[in-house]
Amino acid sequence: MSDCYGSMRNFPKSQEYSQKAFERSDRLTERERLFIQAGYYRSAEADYDKTLEILTELLEIYPEDFVGNNFLGSVYIIQEDWDKAIERYGGLS
Secondary structure, eight states, X not given: OHHHHHHTTOHHHHHHHHHHHHHXXXXXXXXXXXXXXXXXXXXXXOOHHHHHHHHHHHHHHOTTXXXXXXXXXXXXXXXXXXXXXXXXXXXXX
């Protein structure tokens, strides 16, 4: 829901649903929990260092995860770290 509201540029609702998902993330699989937490820190908190930490943990466990690598690349773009973004996107196929 958070992503849907974010796509519609309804950021207060997006943050509300991101918070709800984050609060319930302990009920999910490890992979799902890490995605929810990374999304929360990126969108609701704008804490990109924490987002990178979580995504790095995710990719240590699931190195070939397409969505995780894409997500990490998008965070590097936000931080204008072009070389690292290219590295992430370059490995996607």
